[in-house]
Amino acid sequence: MPASFEQARTLILENVAPLGTERVSLLEAAGRILAETVTAPWDMPRYDNSAMDGYAVRAADCAPGAELVLTGYIPAGGIPEPAVEPRCAVKIMTGGPIPPQCDAVVPFEQAEETKGRVTLRGEVRRRDHIRFRGEDIATGAQVLTPGTLLRPAEINLLASFGKPFVTLYRRPRVAILSTGDELVELGERLDVGKIVNSNALSLAAAVKEVGGEPFLLGIARDNAESLREKLVEGLRADVLITSAGVSAGDLDLVRDILAELGVEQVFWKVEIRPGRPTAFGLRGTQPVFSLPGNPVATMITFEEFVRPALLKMMGHLCPIKPYVKAALSEPVRKKLGRVQFLRVCVERKEGCLVVASSGDQHTGILRTMVRANGIATLPADRDRFEPGEEVDVHLITGLDYV
Numbered sequence: 001m002p003a004s005f006e007q008a009r010t011l012i013l014e015n016v017a018p019l020g021t022e023r024v025s026l027l028e029a030a031g032r033i034l035a036e037t038v039t040a041p042w043d044m045p046r047y048d049n050s051a052m053d054g055y056a057v058r059a060a061d062c063a064p065g066a067e068l069v070l071t072g073y074i075p076a077g078g079i080p081e082p083a084v085e086p087r088c089a090v091k092i093m094t095g096g097p098i099p100p101q102c103d104a105v106v107p108f109e110q111a112e113e114t115k116g117r118v119t120l121r122g123e124v125r126r127r128d129h130i131r132f133r134g135e136d137i138a139t140g141a142q143v144l145t146p147g148t149l150l151r152p153a154e155i156n157l158l159a160s161f162g163k164p165f166v167t168l169y170r171r172p173r174v175a176i177l178s179t180g181d182e183l184v185e186l187g188e189r190l191d192v193g194k195i196v197n198s199n200a201l202s203l204a205a206a207v208k209e210v211g212g213e214p215f216l217l218g219i220a221r222d223n224a225e226s227l228r229e230k231l232v233e234g235l236r237a238d239v240l241i242t243s244a245g246v247s248a249g250d251l252d253l254v255r256d257i258l259a260e261l262g263v264e265q266v267f268w269k270v271e272i273r274p275g276r277p278t279a280f281g282l283r284g285t286q287p288v289f290s291l292p293g294n295p296v297a298t299m300i301t302f303e304e305f306v307r308p309a310l311l312k313m314m315g316h317l318c319p320i321k322p323y324v325k326a327a328l329s330e331p332v333r334k335k336l337g338r339v340q341f342l343r344v345c346v347e348r349k350e351g352c353l354v355v356a357s358s359g360d361q362h363t364g365i366l367r368t369m370v371r372a373n374g375i376a377t378l379p380a381d382r383d384r385f386e387p388g389e390e391v392d393v394h395l396i397t398g399l400d401y402v
């Protein structure tokens with residue numbers, strides 16, 4: 001019996017786990033997932049320092065109009081001066097260490113300097129414009145935990161704490177196999193009846209976008225020998241994705257050969273459209289996704305099934321892309337009993353997200369996939385949707401801008 005969409009996605013996520021870990025240079029770590037706990041090896045800031053360009057002073061000397069004698073200069077990176085005497089001040093730049101006895105900084109704008117003396121304009125309070133040692137993060141504090149996505153902010157933190165290498169979850173190596181006698185590689189001669197193996201490039205792009213490492217196995221022909229040879233190679237990767245050869249045709253041999261090679265089928269056929277013939281299996285712990293060959297079905301089943309699996313394998317704690325709610329701007333009809341993945345155009349109108357079909361939804365129509373910036377998931381138990389109804393949408397804009 002075919003699986004429901006939710007069953008299929010749950011089965012996949014239950015059967016994949018984060019891969020091992022590796023040490024990676026911080027320069028290469030952005031966008032990946034941390035596999036270690038990081039504690040602060042020192043206080044941040046490391047020492048009391050000035051938040052402004054100005055004068056380090058003793059606040060008790062600083063009644064409005066007071067005149068102080070300038071006795072030194074501390075740039076950022078300078079070493080702290082000896083203690084500042086009463087009624088004296090030291091010129092200090094942002095980041096410069098606060099000298100002993102000083103307890104405030106007066107910004108240049110609030111003072112006037114003439115001939116080695118500074119006259120203060122306004123009021124000065126203790127602690128003004130000082131960034132105190134450890135006020136941001138104290139030594140020993142736990143700052144990052146496994147599962148954290150490394151964005152520029154986390155990279156900044158790790159670099160500040162002097163970490164040139166970090167332990168990350170490994171990126172999966174994903175073998176991609178296209179199957180079909182009708183396929184030729186991009187750039188090869190297109191004789192009558194042939195089409196370009198476009199799915200391989202599209203899947204490789206999708207794998208890269210998620211952060212995996214695609215590996216193209218080329219084309220297996222629709223015979224057992226060719227499939228066997230290529231599938232054996234594919235089963236050496238962390239993940240194997242095949243496209244086509246999984247529906248009911250005479251030459252749809254992929255699942256049979258996978259079974260022969262020790263891949264245990266977890267499900268075949270899902271109550272979704274497009275993508276119904278999708279199969280998922282395991283060889284030990286290695287996941288094998290057999291996606292339907294129609295390019296739109298291949299892309300949508302990657303987005304809804306393979307993407308979350310790869311993210312989980314890379315250590316993401318929330319591998320399912322969050323849905324956004326968007327209101328339909330037109331009626332939609334679908335078949336009962338199947339989830340329909342509707343290719344949609346999402347726009348923002350008066351602050352709300354609104355969606356409409358991107359056009360012809362037949363699986364063979366590629367242009368409406370290209371036009372779409374979202375995939376709406378329409379539930380299996382409904383067949384009519386009216387304008388204004390909210391639906392769940394996965395944005396596929398790349399950078400989630402709408």
Ligand SMILES: Nc1nc2c(c(=O)[nH]1)N[C@H]1C(S)=C(S)[C@@H](COP(=O)(O)OP(=O)(O)OC[C@H]3O[C@@H](n4cnc5c(N)ncnc54)[C@H](O)[C@@H]3O)O[C@H]1N2
Nearest residue numbers: 178180196197198199244245246247248252292293294297
């Ligand atoms: N009698 C039935 N026929 C079909 C069924 C069914 O249940 N019963 N399911 C249909 C559905 S739904 C889909 S989806 C397709 C999927 O079939 P396959 O995964 O076995 O794929 P193929 O038939 O080999 O190819 C489908 C289509 O996609 C083109 N294709 C294949 N590989 C590539 C590639 N690498 N790059 C670009 N395009 C590719 C292929 O030429 C076909 O046009 O089956 C329906 N039929």
Ligand code: MOO
Nearest residue numbers: 274275276297363
């Ligand atoms: O389910 Mo098929 O994937 O419509 O094209």
